[in-house]
Amino acid sequence: MAEVKIIGSAASLFSVRVEWALKLKGIEYEYIPEDVRNKSELLLKSNPVHKKIPVLLHHGKAISESLLILEYIDETWKDNPLMPEDPYNRAMARFWAKFLDEKGLLGAWEACQAEGEEKEKAVEAAIQNLALLDKEIQGKKFFGGDEIGYLDLAAGWMCHWLSVLDEVGEMKVFDKDRVPSLHEWVQDFVHIPVIKESLPPREDLVNYFKGSLSYVRSLAANKQ
Template sequence: MGEVKLIATTQSLFCARIQWALKLKGVEYEFIEEDLRNKSPLLLESNPVYKKVPVLLHNGKSFPESLIILEYIDEVWKHNPLLPQDPSERALARFWAKFSDEKVIFGAFGACRTEGEQQEKAKEAALESLAFLEKQLEGKKFFGGEELGYLDLVVGWIPLWLGVMEEIGGIKLLEEERFPLLHEWSQNFHQIPLIKECLPPRDNLLSYFQASISYHRSLAAKKP
């Protein structure tokens, strides 16, 4: 099927989902670690519009944006399908994936990087978004049913990345009593060997988010 390369960083939750998808499909690939502080000519050439990771290289073409890459992988390598076969379920999976990336991720980060009254407002919004995801797990082990699927990979950042953000931000969002289904799903997700293989060291994520959250808080403190 041609040589496969992934331009990515180990800290990025958007990159991790691509690694999980490739491993689920059994696709051999070369992982090219990118330094986002000194972006390589390969990244700038492969993704000249956004200049960010992940980027999948396959058959002489480059594919940016993680959700697009996931669908491309699913269409090229048909075995172990990620998206549901039913059109309505497939459309809903895409909807919740977009919701997760636009609302849940940035809502959670917003709650963790702010302080005081602003943090309380951001926390309320983040909890509301998580509640919508909780409902999608009713009666299911995974978002994809009994097996891992597209949406599981998209929200797969929650068990590790969210926990790190909570620790740095001094806030708790994913309470077991409030979100029992998400909590159980997180435990199941982390027990899967191929998922564990692509998880970055927690200490690395702590350092990464410590710098990011401190930077955003310092900017907020300078505002009049």
């Protein structure tokens, strides 16, 4: 029985960020693929509250929520630390990671779904959210300095998933002219072998988000 297991999905940026953390730490793990549209008994048992991926299983104990999992991994395996040592910098890393999930990612997805006049407003709002983070990475290779860390993993969805959302939503949230420092960071981040080898095929992501977008729009149409 593997000491460490991940219940996840290749299309899930939340799952992939956990894999990145384990690989950076050099931790061997067993990957358990989950069909999010037909949830397994293992997932429902391991995460009965939210019933979502990813879930990290360590010696049979379940930890859910990807950002919490990243911290758990960092505290459990001390080599190659992910979180900053300084308490203030740790707090800021947590702040921006939460901001990215709640405003950056959600804002991009809302812009992807929007249509007509609302789309332009949603795209602009999403860009403004990313512009705030762009200031945080100015003059740095990675958010923590010279080495990849916790906030880089939290922001890692921008290196692959964001351009897919732009394509599917026929928009341009990840505008190089508006967020130039983030674009430079993406180039450094995505060329790290551990990161690059864990990225799912782009075509698979495009098909996944096209299906998700069609589903969401069909639900909205049925409510009218």
